[in-house]
Amino acid sequence: MECPQKDCFQSNANLDIMKAGSVLRKATSRMWKGQRHYKLQDDCKTIMYKSSWTLNSYSTISVGDVEAVREGHQSEVFLSMPDEFPPECCFTLVFRGRRGNLDLVASSAEEAQAWIQGMQMLIENLQNMDECEKLDQWVSDLFMRADKNKDGRISFKEVQKLLKLMNIDMNELHAHALFMMSDMSETGMLDAEEFVHFYKLLTERKEILELFQEYTSNGQALSHCDLEEFLREEQLEGERSHEHALELIHRYEPSDTAKTQQIMSVDGFLMYLTSAEGSIFNPEHQCLYQDMTQPLNHYFISSSHNTYLLDDQLKGRSSVEAYIKALKRGCRCVEVDCWDGPNGEPIVYHGHTFTSKILFKDVISTVAKYAFEASEYPLILTIENHCSVEQQTVMAEHLKNILGDMLLKITIDGKVPSVLPSPEELKGKILLKGKKMGELEECSDVDNLESSDVSDGDDDKAEDLDNQATESTNSKENLSKELSDLVIYCKNVHFSSFEHSRNHSKPYEMSSFSESKTRKLIKEAGGDFIQHNKRHLSRVYPSGLRTDSSNYCPHEMWNVGCQIVALNVQTAGLEMDLNDGLFSQNNRCGYVLKPEILRNSERFDPEFPDNRKDYCPLSLTIQVISGQQLPKLSKKDWSIVDPLVRVEIYGVPLDQTQQETKHIENNGFNPYWNETLQFVIHTPELAIVRFVVEDYDMTSKNDFIGQYTLPFSCIQQGYRHIHLLSKDGTSICPSSLFVHITIKKAS
Structure with missing residues (x-):
């Protein structure tokens, strides 16, 4: 069996150098810079390495775990010792999830380029694979794992061990029968092609075959009309099913003859069902499908708390790498905690703790480089300012010099806004959120600013001036004017009450709320909170008692329209799953338009969703049919998972619920549940659905498998x-669930 990548890489000079192996220096600090021998394996998927001080001990790196390669001094380690190694010899492997980077130094610029370009080619190839190619890759990996002596053949004993690794406890007689059926050469061994046949017998999807047979008119293939009927009746595609059926045959049918005849085989049918188009996620919602011209406060904004931290907020490491990870995953609001540093340079860290410190200017340089890599829409910098006036002025200079035209320094139209501008109007701009002296009308950088808000009466303005005077007197004592002037649309103000905000607050003024304060306001005046968020931005942040950088569940804050619900993105778990789930739509641009009920004039109360005029609950029926190739949790050969599926609904309180299937004993390879779970969704616009697969344990907590x-x-x-997806939110291909979904009006 040839590796799916291998053919296109046969004569690549860079890969030849990588396969020959290189002694590369691993840089971790000024104190330790060890040498290791790194070598790309012939499968083009694995890098083996051995430390210079070990004899026969090898470790491996999977190419699939590497997200990107950075060239030169583009990591924290290299930036901390720029004179130690020439940049043309340096490169950094960035891993998926929360694994740390690997900083390497080659002996020459040519050798470094070979590894940089070779790795980029391998990564790009993996990223461009479709589901079928990924499955081929997985099967190839299985064969190579079983072929211990690398002679291109495997015995039945090796197959038995492999079945355990594949999470399947199969009857030995049945497994041997499949083995003999696949042994075409009658040698008692399977070569690569025979193993593919064995794998197909092993993974035969009876539930897919039955569905295929139900819709085929001749028992052999789906005609164009058969497929059109399936799309219309089962997939509810309606009007576009005719054209779509032709497209699917052309795209997924592996047989050219079948394509010519406009029919689809069972293999093509399976390829369609496992493709992105056969996914539960509507592809039309993965692109930028929402209106981006509404005021900024009409959007949920993907937000990070303590962005500088990679770990906990007591002793964790502060790193510019944390900003890179947050920005690359689509965060549009990041936090910078600023304190006075040595030599007149502000530093960033979690104050009064043992977290490490990084330079403010390094953070801003990182932001400048990565701000718009994942999204072109505005980025908000939340400045937690603990600096002296002198170092605040230094901060202002760094912001202006490093960010340049990206930094918003004046209102977009030269006027004080009656409503906030839209993400579309603020494309490519970085907004500063922080304290500001006085009003936007007084900003010295704006010529002839005129308020476009004509609703304020004279009495209101007079009272505002009194409040401003008090705030300005306090602020001017410890706030740099240069930094203050850079705060335009996100002026941070103390929250007094919803009534005060309604009568006196400007559209560009916003408040921050702790999670406990937010919950209290939701409980006491949820409807007023929603009305407040129709006019202003609100930021919610985790409790200071969360020293382990854990998170709160964000959905209850979204229910009342809070836009900037900041989470510790460095901490995986349910809360980040919900955040990633919400922002997985709209091209992952970090902005999601709030539903109409949180934007219009009608009052909506999440506690009583049935009081709304257009109340229309929906029934969600999920038939959990089967699972495929669930990951093995234990390295012990005899350990096979007992999987169950739980479906969790998050949203308004009335929608909070969960149901689960029974567990299947000793089968993580192709478990079959065929159970139906049913839910009533009272506020569909705010509901988030989470599928969780766990390994059942009678005596202790179930182990997480995927979500x-x-x-x-x-x-x-x-x-x-x-x-x-894994706990980190990364793919665990080819693990999947097969379900049938029905949504209709609740009776």
């Missing part, structure tokens, strides 16, 4: 595959 989270509004009906 997938998405907004209810993005669900496709019909027969769908759910491609599972």
Whole structure:
């Protein structure tokens, strides 16, 4: 069996150098810079390395775990010792999830380029694979793992061990029968092609075959009309099913003859169902499909708390790498905690703790480089300012000099806004959120500013001036004018009450709320909070008692329209699953338009969703049919998972619920549940659905296997595959669930 990548890499000079191996220096600090021998394996998927001081001990790096390669001094380690190694010899491997980077130094610029370009080619190839190619890759990996002596053949004993690794406890007689059916050469061994045949017998999807047979008119293939009927009746595609059927045959049918005849085989049918189009997530919602011209406060904004931290907020490491990870995952609001540093340079860290410190100017340089890599829409810098006036002035200079035209220094139209500008109007701009002296009308950088808000009466303005005077007197004592002037649309103000905000606050004024304060306000005046968020931005942040950088559940804050619900993105778990799920739509641009009920004039109360005029609850029926190739949790050969599926609904209190299937004993390879779970969704616009697969344990807590989270509004009906993600939110291909989804009006 040839590696799917291998053919296109046969004569690549860079890969030849990588396969020959290189002695590269691993740089971790000024104190330790060890040498290791790194070598790309022939499968083009694995890098083996051995420390110079070990004899026969090898470790491996999977190319699939590497997200990107950075050239030169583009990591914290290299930036901390720029004179130690020439930049042309340096490169950094950036791993997916929360694994730390690997900083390497080659002996020459040519050798470094070979590894940089070679790795980039391998990564790009993996990223461009479709589901079928990924599956081929996985099967190839299985064969190579079983082929211990690398002679291109495997015995039945090796197959038995492999079945345990594949999470399947199969009857030995049945496994041997499949083995003999696949041994075409009658040698008692399987070569690569024979193993593919064995794998196909092993993974035969009876539930798919039955569905295929139900819609085929001749028992052999789906005609164009058969497929059109399936799309219309089961996938509820309606009007576009005719054209779509032709497109699917052309795209997924592996046989050219079948394509010519406009028919689809069972293999093509399976390829369609496991593709992105057969996914539970509606592809139309993955692109930029929402209106981006509404005021900024009409959007949920992907937000990070303590962005500088990679770990906990007591002893954790502060790093510019944390900003890179947050920005690359689509965060549009990041936090910078600023304190006075040595030599007149402000530093960033979690004050009064043992977290490490980084330079403010390094943070801003990192932001300048990565701000718009994942999204072109505005980035908000939340400045937690603990600096002296002198170092605040230094901060202002760094912001202006490093960010340049990206930094918003004046209102976009030269006027004081009656409403906030839109993400579309602020494309490519970085906004500063922080304290400001006085009003935007007084900003010295704006010529002839005129308020476009004509609703204020004279009495209101007089009272505002009294409040401003008090605030300005206090602020001027410890706030740099240069920094103050850079705060335009996100002036941070103390929250007094919803009534005071309604009568006196400007559109560009916003407040920050702790999670406990937010919950108290939701409980006491949830409807008023929603009305407040129709006019202003609100930021919510985790409790200071969360020293382990854990998170709160964000959905209750979203329910009342809070836009900037900041989480510790460095901490995986349910809360980040919900955040990633919400922002997985709209091209992952970090902005999601709030539903109409949180933007219009009608009062909406999450506690009583049935009081709204257009109340229309929906029934969600999920038939959990089967699972495919769930990951093995234990390295012990005899340990096979006992999987169950739980479906969790998050949203307004009335929608908070969960249901689960029974567990299947000793089968993580192709478990079959065929159980139906049913829910009533009272506020579909705010509902988020989370699928969780766990390994059942009678005596202790179930172990997590995988999850997938998405907004209810993005669900496709019909027969769908759910491609599972790890706790870190990364793909664990080819693990998936097969379900049938029905959504209709609740009776």
